[in-house]
Amino acid sequence: MxxxxxxxxxxxxxxxxxxxxxxxxxxxxxxxxxxxxxxxxxxxxxxxxxxxxxxxxxxxxGMMDCHVHLAFDAGSDPISAVATADPGELSTAMVERAQQLLAAGVTTVRDLGDRDGLTVALRSSIDSGATVGPRIVAATAPLTPHGGHCGFLGGEVTTDDNIRAQIARNAAAGADVIKVMASGGALTPNGPRMWEAQFTPRQLRLIVEEAARYSLGVAAHAHGTETIGHCVAAGVRTIEHCSWRTAKGIVYDPAITRRIVDNDISVCRCVSGDWQLFLEQMGPERGKAMVEVIQEMREAGVRFIAGTDAGVPGARFGDYVGMLEFFASLGFENGEIVDMATVNPAHALGLSDTxxxxxxxxxxxxxxxxxxxxxxxxxxxxxxxxxxxxxxxx
CATH class of the missing domain: 2.30.40.10 (Urease, subunit C, domain 1)
Structure with missing residues (x-):
């Protein structure tokens, strides 16, 4: 037609x-x-x-999901499922997951970490019309230290030269954005804790500068309060998770938030459809603190973008709207939420045609x-x- x-x-x-x-x-x-x-x-x-x-x-x-992992299966052990999967079988599974997102009304997804450039191959197949699926913005292998968060995806770097080389490889592979695991994460066993920095402020600046050489922005996985500040100073385009964690709990810094707003950095909180269970597992005190921080960021004028982290345990590919309902539960107006799923992501991802x-x-x-x-x-x-x-x- x-x-x-x-x-x-x-x-x-x-x-x-x-x-x-x-x-x-x-x-x-x-x-x-x-x-x-x-x-x-x-x-x-x-x-x-x-x-x-x-x-x-x-x-x-069409709506946008700014944080997915098409190579992950949303099961209890996504690491093994990715690391040991046959490339052909994994590619087939990724098509099915992308189509689940599309069926939920998501016409653009940003994949923030896969293996072997499989997302780029899927993007090409969709763009050519050979495969039905959403538009894909791909990060390829995320940068992380040796033994760091999601190192199994192939983006481990140690030295400045490693950083430059990995960014060059990602760009050559067809990356649309550079992903850096600036802090630890819960998914990787025996890796740094969520609040612990994985890169120095100088290294983060180097990553942003090198990405810019290829006209690419940087999406930073950052849970730790100190790390969030370092990412803002480095000039990243988006902050993923942004959960303000420290060894002592959630510690929010309004001064960093002001710089997030002033520097036009968007925040993807990465909330999946099972958010009620997640809040329950956090416990009343920590859950309340997390909610209050999001509300404070909203009042400060932070631009939120929608993302589900689909593929990690419990984050199903077909339940995009469940994530939006989390923000409604916090008092966000429906119009704000619709913009969070459409206009805001287009701005954050630099997509001027959607x-x-x-x-x-x-x-x-x-x-x-x-x-x-x-x-x-x-x-x-x-x-x-x-x-x-x-x-x-x-």
């Missing part, structure tokens, strides 16, 4: 306050050709152009039953999905 006129009760063009009641979107050759009221476009568009009429529905930009519906933009859009600005659960009721103007069969 090369051309189609879509009409619905409303069109959320993006940001979320840009709504056309009884709206329409004309899609042609993979891009948005026009947007306006249904009456205007129905009258001006040739009657031979197919109409997709969606009463009771909302047309909006995130909103406007003439000339890539036709990544979803059509859902109901109005997500009133009922967030409407995002689960997807009627139609278009990626680069191609309708997706669910």
């Amino acid at each position: 090369n051309k189609v006129l879509i009409t619905a009760d409303r069109v959320i063009a993006g940001p979320a306050d840009q709504v056309t009641v009884d709206g329409a979107v004309l899609v042609e050759s993979g891009v948005i050709a026009s947007i306006g009221t249904a009456a205007e476009l129905d009258a001006s568009v040739d009657t031979q152009v197919p109409r997709l009429r969606c009463p009771g529905a909302t047309v909006m930009p 995130g909103v519906l406007a003439p000339g933009m890539r036709a990544d859009l979803i059509i859902i039953d109901g109005n997500p600005l009133i009922e967030l659960g409407a995002l689960r009721r997807i009627r139609h999905i278009f990626t680069a103007g191609r309708p997706v069969t669910k």
Whole structure:
């Protein structure tokens, strides 16, 4: 279908306050050709152009998941599942996981760590039309010290020369972004603890500078409060997790947050659909502290971007909206949450052709039953999905 006129009760063009009641979107050759009221476009568009009429529905930009691991299986031991998997079987599984995300209305994903460049290969297959799936922004192998967090993915570095060489390899492999494991993480046994720094401030600056040589931004996995500060000073583009941990518990630093806002750094909190169980496991005191910190960051003006960490234990690929519901539980307004899933990620990832519906933009859009600005659960009721103007069969 090369051309189609879509009409619905409303069109959320993006940001979320840009709504056309009884709206329409004309899609042609993979891009948005026009947007306006249904009456205007129905009258001006040739009657031979197919109409997709969606009463009771909302047309909006496709959603984005800014933190996934397509090579992980969301099981209890994803490390073994990745490290020992046959490349062919793993590639097939990654296609299925990507399609689960697409079926949930996610038309763009940022994969922040895989092995052997498999995500780049999948990206190429999707871009060529050979495989159906969401648009992929790929990091390839994340940088980490020897024995560090996720070292099994092949990005271990020790010296400055190692750092330069690994970034060069990632860029040559087709990376869209450089991922650095700036602090430890819970996934890697016997690795540094979550709050412990894995790189010095100087090394982080080197990573950002080297990435810039290839016109690539840096996404920093950073749990520790001190490490978050180092990442901000180094000039990373996004901070993943940003959980403000120390050996003594959560310690929030408003001064660092001010620099996050001033430097236009986006934060991906990496919340999966099983967040209620996660809060329960944290316990009342730590869970309360985590929630309060997110609320303080919101009040300070931090730009949040949606990410599920899909693939790590318990983070399922098909439950994207569950993550959004976490923010609703904290008092975020529905419009804020829709922007967190659309406009904000496009800005953070440097994708100037998506995130909103406007003439000339890539036709990544979803059509859902109901109005997500009133009922967030409407995002689960997807009627139609278009990626680069191609309708997706669910």
